[in-house]
Amino acid sequence: MDEISAGPGRPRDPKVDDAILTGTVEVLTERGWAGTTIEEVASRSGVAKSSIYRRYGSKAALVAAAATRDRATRFPGFDTGSAWGDLTAFILGSLRMLASVWKQVLPGMLAEAAADPEISTVVQEFWVWRREAIAGIVRRGVERGEIRAETDPELVLDLFDGPVLFRLLVTRAPLDGRYADRLVDEVMRIIGTSWH
Amino acid sequence: MDEISAGPGRPRDPKVDDAILTGTVEVLTERGWAGTTIEEVASRSGVAKSSIYRRYGSKAALVAAAATRDRATRFPGFDTGSAWGDLTAFILGSLRMLASVWKQVLPGMLAEAAADPEISTVVQEFWVWRREAIAGIVRRGVERGEIRAETDPELVLDLFDGPVLFRLLVTRAPLDGRYADRLVDEVMRIIGTSWH
Amino acid sequence: MDEISAGPGRPRDPKVDDAILTGTVEVLTERGWAGTTIEEVASRSGVAKSSIYRRYGSKAALVAAAATRDRATRFPGFDTGSAWGDLTAFILGSLRMLASVWKQVLPGMLAEAAADPEISTVVQEFWVWRREAIAGIVRRGVERGEIRAETDPELVLDLFDGPVLFRLLVTRAPLDGRYADRLVDEVMRIIGTSWH
Amino acid sequence: MDEISAGPGRPRDPKVDDAILTGTVEVLTERGWAGTTIEEVASRSGVAKSSIYRRYGSKAALVAAAATRDRATRFPGFDTGSAWGDLTAFILGSLRMLASVWKQVLPGMLAEAAADPEISTVVQEFWVWRREAIAGIVRRGVERGEIRAETDPELVLDLFDGPVLFRLLVTRAPLDGRYADRLVDEVMRIIGTSWH
DNA sequence: TATTAATCGAGACGGTACGTCAAGTCTTCTA
């Protein structure tokens, strides 16, 4: 995916790459999605506006890149030995990640994605690994006999991320550990082979 | 809330009220949330910009008003005699309403609400009657013995609107009758007193 | 020529008109034609950029307006009783006007006019009254018998402004009183009825 | 001033020299002075921008070089046997040269020269040979007794190029053969020893 | 019947950010 060897011409300066994304996260943190302007990111990161536009065609693309870089660093592993434990670890990790900048950024991102297919793609890619993580948990749970064999991972993601998104965007109800427990409880009631 | 008798001075022209909201829906339909500008709404509806600002303080407030007016006309009743039927009617009605303009408008609205508390209030009010509708369905279901007594209507809304929102904003998976059936199925598995 | 009564809408603020043109002359004086930017004029005159663009479509149009306003205030009358005196007064007045800002501005103006027909029009209008002034001098001279009856005022303007422009733009030879005398001398040699 | 033998390193490629100037004239022809950019010249002539900047410090310097190269090829000799004939040949040749690209280029050049002394020098050098050509014509005319002995060639140039420049830049009056005749007529009326 | 006060359309106003463009400089690889 990455260019290994350079073509002709001056190669892009990785320090500039870095400064842009770091500056983006900074401005997002301070000003939120709507208050973030390319102009501010440029002046903040000591980089020319044109150097940003050369890389990213829009604010949304820029923020998406920053988010993608951030994701890699934040999410730990989870394989606790039980479906219950795995799901709890997964949802808690998600909520922890959300608690940072991205809680403020996500709404704007999603709005942009609704209009711009290119951004939509980026957003969906952002969710692909979540689906795969869930699929892994489900597979292990089925092998252990904790989860029903015909379970669709897509459905589980629906039931996890849907309500979280709903609370984040609409009801603004708290997204804490107790809520995580309840979510896992409900989901296991649907996909589990038995219940206490 | 509404002024019943006029004070001194020229009263507001109801034709202007109407032209504004109608024009707003028109522009939203054609241009989507981001492409909708107050200036365009004004020129489209043959109304002065100041006449819009006199009524609504922002684009979001304007759109919220248009949405509220629209809601009243679109949503039919539902009381089918069974919890299963009620929930299905409710979710199908919701999906039908979403299929119109508001699918395009909702993301932008929610993004704005995330930043502006005033808009957030409007959005939440928009959801209040949904909670109440669900509460009614649950109450009737409990009385009939179809739904477990301790069921929290809030939770049911979570499980309905969450996944729908998730699909709408993120995965863009289809929101059709089959999906509605599956949703009701899952929810009833959680809140129902028995299952087949 | 001027609008006496206003159309609908807020009328243009004459203080803004004035601030813009005054600021333009200021910036031109300090920075010259090339160094003058609309942005600088705006910030200097405490006026929004859009208020300038609302009035003038380009730098050249803006400067032309400033020049036109300036012309009215700078040029005194001339009717000295003899063709010789009139022409001398005319050419001296012209050189005096040139000695101010406009010496620096004219080249850029003319370059712009060469490309943009609209500017060209403005520039030519700027020269119309010179043609007319010359025509008046010629007419009076013919009546007095000092100037040959068939004299074409256009030609006289050619012979006056041409060499001045040439010196200004190319040779940068001095444009002083002695040169003015010589110019009048030459021209009278062509259009005069006799010579000493 | 020119490097005769190369120092160390790769010598400059004369094909590049040529491509640059040829491309410059091409672009000037198509786009005029203002529309000509170094970037376009570079891509047009298949040469790197840095190869242009290595040779010429600015757009004006580049265009000046192109003009200088062009001048040598265009202007024929003139020595017709009479002052009248010489002057007519000279002015007609000048007008013919002007009719090409340079009519469009001159205004921009002169504007630049007004601000940049370096360009001003180039422009003045461009006029030196005209002064000398006129000086030759005058000298021969004086020897033949057609032109008054005290005639200043500088003045003649003033009277020729001034009006031409004026018409070119300002009035846009036609510059054809008839005008050439009239110009010669007027000038001879001033510097000639007699008239018909 | 006049007065008063708010509305209406229109459009100017000071702003802010946009995305584009060209200038001139710098950095890499290749010849």
Add this chain to the structure above:
DNA sequence: TAGAAGACTTGACGTACCGTCTCGATTAATA
């Protein structure tokens, strides 16, 4: 070193809307 390629900083461009404001012209209820 030159040369091609292209990234880089800089700075102005002209545009689009924002939300506020000032006009002159209505439009009722009040005096």
